[in-house]
Amino acid sequence: MRRIIFLFIGLFCVCAAAAQASDVCVPTGRWLEPASGKTVAHAEMIARMAKRPVVLLGETHDNKEHHSWQLHVIAAMHAQNPNMVLAFESFPRRFQPVLDKWTRGDLTEEAFLKEVEWNDIWRFDAGLYMGLFDFARIHRVPMVAMNIDRKLIARIAGEGWKAIAEGEREGLSDPAPADESYLDFLSTVFGMHDKGKPESATASEHDKADKIKALPVPEMRNNPMFLRFVESQVLWDRAMAQKIAEVRFRGGAPLVVGIVGQGHIQYGFGIPHQLADLGLPGAAVLLPWDDGQECSDLKPIKNHQVADAVFGLAAPDKTRKPDRPKLGVYIEDAAGGVLINKMVDKSIAETSGLMKDDLIMTAAGEPVAKVGQLVEIVSRQAPGTWLPLTVKRGDETIEIIARFPPRQ
Known part of the structure; x- marks a missing residue:
């Protein structure tokens, strides 16, 4: 699910x-x-x-x-x-x-x-x-x-609301059912699909995710x-x-x-x-x-x-400070590190040699056990710097350098 x-x-x-x-x-x-x-x-x-x-x-x-x-x-x-x-x-x-x-x-x-x-x-x-x-x-x-x-959201999605015990519902009451118009609206939303989360979970990267027709x-x-x-x-x-x-x-x-x-x-x-x-x-x-x-x-x-x-x-000012650095990966917590579920095309991660299903174990010499830790480390990267990563790929452990381009 x-x-x-x-x-x-x-x-x-x-x-x-x-x-x-x-x-x-x-x-x-x-x-x-x-x-x-x-x-x-x-x-x-x-x-x-x-x-x-x-x-x-x-x-x-x-x-x-x-x-x-x-x-x-x-x-x-x-x-x-x-x-x-x-x-x-x-x-x-x-x-x-x-x-x-x-x-x-x-x-x-x-x-x-x-x-x-x-x-x-x-x-x-x-x-x-x-x-x-x-x-x-x-x-x-x-x-x-x-x-x-x-x-809890994940459990509802995976098990259904009726399967959630009363004491585990965070006090939620039964909702009013969605009307026909909302169901139509949700059917178009359901047509968008991506697996995993980008390290920043930004809408712009979601926009570039693979989509399937509703x-x-x-x-x-x-x-x-x-x-x-x-x-x-x-x-x-x-x-x-x-x-x-x-x-x-x-x-x-x-x-x-x-x-x-x-x-x-x-x-x-x-x-x-x-x-x-x-x-x-x-x-x-x-x-x-x-x-x-x-x-x-x-x-x-x-x-x-x-x-x-x-x-x-109005259209946003393009001269403003750019967003914080991003590797360009969709990730989730996993045993021993952070798992890459998907790569963003032409991203820093892709050009650096990272691959789908890689498990990132350390970044800048620091262990990464949760998504938030990797996000924090990447966000500290200045333009033009390199970020060393220890990655498990299958049975092999390798070192990869993610190179962040200089500010234009």
């Missing part, structure tokens, strides 16, 4: 990416309501949102512009309604005590990222999110870990793997919705702002659907709209609008 498991993280930030288009349907720096097709002044939009019980801000996880937009929206709403809580997809619930320490100012950035096992669990560049985390710390805005443990919907509905995927996805949505509802209802009626991948909230599917079932309707969905995104993506699916409002973003 591993095929299903690895569809999850990062998958729903990929599904929102669209082809380039010449038409400008959402002006840069402006809000647009898809339902009416009209633009809305920024002050008016923020005033509306500050009065909502829940506002869900979508993102593509590795897009810097999206996170900058989220921060500006949060700051503007906070100015009008400081009774706010920030809920993050990026943290499993077990790290709530760490988030509490961070917002109290008890942890350094390094200690915080280490205690939440950032490189092992979320893996995206922490710098993309630190502005949000720092805002919460500076303004003492509570942060909530709304995700569930990846092992089966026609009637045929897909009879596919056992698809049905298990739907069950896992709906429960994942339920978990995050349940945590949001818990925060909203426990007293004080705070404005709960969810920071989450777009695929969990588009068209009112996913989290908003589960929130309504939990007695919390009216969650607002706000999405960033990238320059060049197809105008046809604004069209509703049946009676479901893509969002309450979208905000036009």
Whole structure:
């Protein structure tokens, strides 16, 4: 069942990416309501949102512009309604005590990222999110870990929800079933498939992963793997919705702002659907709209609008500091090291001689027992440097040098 498991993280930030288009349907720096097709002044939009019980801000996880937009929206709403809580997809619930320490100012950035096992669990560049985390710390805005443990997601995918004992469900209740429109949506998502995770788990690398064409919907509905995927996805949505509802209802009626991948909230599917079932309707969905995104993506699916409002973003500045170094491999924890499941074409790993099924045992002379350790070591590599790796290939142990090109 591993095929299903690895569809999850990062998958729903990929599904929102669209082809380039010449038409400008959402002006840069402006809000647009898809339902009416009209633009809305920024002050008016923020005033509306500050009065909502829940506002869900979508993102593509590795897009810097999206996170900058989220921060500006949060700051503007906070100015009008400081009774706010920030809920993050990026943290499993077990790290709530760490988030509490961070917002109290008890942890350094390094200690915080280490205690939440950032490189092992979320893996995206922490710098993309630190502005949000720092805002919460500076303004003492509570942060909530709304995700569930990846092992539980894997178990649901592999065994099914009914097979999970009551005491092992992390308090999850039975979800509202997906409607027909969401099933259609998920059938297209299910058509994307890659095995393993890139060392950074970025959406851009997922975009380059091998894809298989989705089966026609009637045929897909009879596919056992698809049905298990739907069950896992709906429960994942339920978990995050349940945590949001818990925060909203426990007293004080705070404005709960969810920071989450777009695929969990588009068209009112996913989290908003589960929130309504939990007695919390009216969650607002706000999405960033990238320059060049197809105008046809604004069209509703049946009676479901893509969002309450979208905000036009210009193309990102190409002169900004590049992303952290990447080997270009899809990896997972394994006995004795980190196993390469897949290679990215023309990557540093490929040109250095690494191969699929290689087991990386050490990097820069340090043992690597977990994915996060390798991610951390690779992220420290400066342009133009070499990284020695000890690799087990079959019965043979070999030394490989990964050469990082100089900055252009």
